[in-house]
Amino acid sequence: MQNKTLVLLILLSLVFSCKQDLSLTKIEGKQIPITDSIVADSDIDNFIKPYRESLEKDMNKVLSYAPETYHKNDGEYNTAIGNLMAHIVLKEGNTIFNKRTGENIDIVLLNHGGIRAPINKGNITTETAFQVMPFENSIVVVALKGAQIDSLTHYLSQSKKAHPIEGLQLTIDKDFNITKALVDNQPIDSNKTYYVATNDYLYNGGDRMRFFKTNDTVYSLDYKIRNAMIDYFSKVDTIRPVIDNRFIQTK
Structure with missing residues (x-):
């Protein structure tokens, strides 16, 4: 009995004497590069091959042709590629909007930063569209009164960027004051409702375009x-997009 008690005391002494505070002092790791030296799994490669080939075929399909290279920094307040983007939204989006509502889109406003790549000279493919617009942004049409259109034009006059627009003509002076603002070649009517096409990111306040939230109705x-x-x-x-006088500054 005494021996058992002695052994128990010795074990307890060892447990308590070994107890100490542990803390993490160092983390080590190493980079494992993915290179051609890694052997591909033939079973997996054979499984995905038909899907890869189908995707490549779709992405490389030639849709149109660009006689020049169009870049978003080619102009000061409007660019050929930006004008093209706004025109596309108006033309293609209005077909759907008119069919649903009987109304027509008056203005298109997109954002300069949303154009993520140039359209290069040569064949335009499906991949081109994915490069220029990689985001999942969808078209929305917002019903705005003339007062909100004034806020929209003020935003453009102060942003000093070539945000893509269509249906709107804007002129600012050297101090960035608006000297002319027309919608469909007419002065803005404060009591009229205008239908402005944009994307869901901007509608939700992206690029500080908060004027969209004060609206009568929004159509997705x-x-x-x-x-x-x-x-x-x-x-x-x-x-054949061009830079024009839709948004200019007089010196």
């Missing part, structure tokens, strides 16, 4: 801008 077209681009390119043999 369930139509991605990228899909509108693909539909438009499929109908046009050669694109």
